Amino acid sequence: MLKFNLHQHSLFSDGKAEPEAFASKAVQLGLTTIGFSEHSPLPFDNSFSLKEERVNDYIETIDALKEEYKGRLFIYRALEMDFIPDMSTDFSYWKNRCQTDYLIGSVHLVKPEGHDELWFTDGPDFRIYDEGIQKYFDGDIKKAVKTFYHQTNQMIETQDFDIVGHVDKIKMHNRGRFFSEDEKWYQNLIDETLELIKQKGLIVEVNTRGLYKKRSDSLFPDGNALQKVKQLNIPVLISSDAHQPDEMNQLFTYTQQRLLDFGFRELMFFENGKWLVQELKTDL
Numbered sequence: 001m002l003k004f005n006l007h008q009h010s011l012f013s014d015g016k017a018e019p020e021a022f023a024s025k026a027v028q029l030g031l032t033t034i035g036f037s038e039h040s041p042l043p044f045d046n047s048f049s050l051k052e053e054r055v056n057d058y059i060e061t062i063d064a065l066k067e068e069y070k071g072r073l074f075i076y077r078a079l080e081m082d083f084i085p086d087m088s089t090d091f092s093y094w095k096n097r098c099q100t101d102y103l104i105g106s107v108h109l110v111k112p113e114g115h116d117e118l119w120f121t122d123g124p125d126f127r128i129y130d131e132g133i134q135k136y137f138d139g140d141i142k143k144a145v146k147t148f149y150h151q152t153n154q155m156i157e158t159q160d161f162d163i164v165g166h167v168d169k170i171k172m173h174n175r176g177r178f179f180s181e182d183e184k185w186y187q188n189l190i191d192e193t194l195e196l197i198k199q200k201g202l203i204v205e206v207n208t209r210g211l212y213k214k215r216s217d218s219l220f221p222d223g224n225a226l227q228k229v230k231q232l233n234i235p236v237l238i239s240s241d242a243h244q245p246d247e248m249n250q251l252f253t254y255t256q257q258r259l260l261d262f263g264f265r266e267l268m269f270f271e272n273g274k275w276l277v278q279e280l281k282t283d284l
Contacts, residue, residue, distance in 0.1 A: 002252045006035035006078065006270060007104060007165065007205065007239035012058050013038035013080075014048035015243045019061055023069050025245035034248065035076035035270065036062055037104050040094050042082060049082065050098075059099055076101040076270065080165055083155035084118065085111050091159040102270060104205065106165035107152050110144075112136035121148060121170055124215065129173035141178040142185060145170055149189040156196045162275070163237065164197055166207040166220035175217060181224060190225050198232045203268050203275070206259065208251040209241035219255060230262050235277070237268040257282045 008022060009015035015022075019036055026034045038058065039049040050058060062077040069075055078100050081091045095103055109118040110132075119132035137144040148170040156164070168190065171181060179186055197204060206226070210216030221229060229236060238255050242248045259267075260282055269278045 001030060002238060002249070002256060002267075003031050004033035004035075004269060005031060005240050005242060005248045006033070006076065006102070006163075006237065007037050007080065007207070008034065008242035008248060009038055009080075010036055012036070012054060012061075013050050017245055019065055020068075022242070022245050022248065023065050023073055023075060026248060027069070027073055029249050031073070031248065033074040033076070033270070035078045035101065037078040037080040040079045040081045040088070040091075042084070042088060044087075050079070055098055074271070078102050078104060080104040080106050081159070081161060082109060083107055083151065083159060084109055085151060085154055087111065091161050095160070101273065102163065103161035104163045104165040105155050105159055105161040105202075107148060107155065107169075110148050110151055112144075112147060119144070119147075121173070124213075126173040126175075133178070141174075145179065145186065146189060149193050152193055153196055156193070156200055156202065161202070163203045163205050165205050165239075166210070166241070167193065167197070167204055168221045168225050169207075169210070171218075172210050172216045172220070187224065190221075190228060194225075194228050194232055194234065198234050203235045203237055204229050205239050206236050206255055207239050207241050208255055209247075212240070212247070212250040219251075219258065222258070226258075226262055230264055235266070235268045235275075236264060253282070256280060 010019040041052045042049050066075045079094055081103050082088055108122040109120055112119055115136050119136050120128050133144050207220040211219055240247055240250045265280050266277050267280050269276045
């Protein structure tokens, strides 16, 4: 059984339970290592990110949990950094301010050219995704998707972090309606982003959340994109992006087998401030 999950959100951001509930459940599930990755503070009011005034509380709470669960569970403090050009704070600032063990870099809010508003590409309501394509890109799905990937590329090129979160999540609310992932223009965008990830030596997260929440028909990434990750020999890890304690190991067995089927034989693992490699096995 895969015994670690480094991507989850508690009530400090948009999760649904206190950190202690995650730690307690992790022990019950047989996990040995968890990492809290709250959404990084942003310079505008929102309902999902860590509030700047709660940063000290976040640090103290996770530090206390580390002590409480010593000998039973390794606990790490991280952030899922939201990158928005000319708006989000440099990742290094929050890394130091929150005393994090590692960082996940992600794009959830896309900044369309010529607009002050942001296109929210995540969440449970696909209608917000659809409306944004019309409102910000005049219905041009290629332009919309290119903007997402170009913003991702800018994050990779300019910021210091460890893991690329759900790299192709832009496909989630598409579900084959606006474009096919087999189209050449889309494949070219994936290729460009993965080449940058390879150059920067980053880890690609294989994120199970869209699939177990039934918002996506596949993992992030999966299919052709995941095959390209393997071909480029980019390191991977499996994360559930849990927002509730019961979600911490969701679809781990399925994803382990999926990766093995693609030819992966190793997963990345974090321990005592270092990224290590462990053998990929199946629970089947």
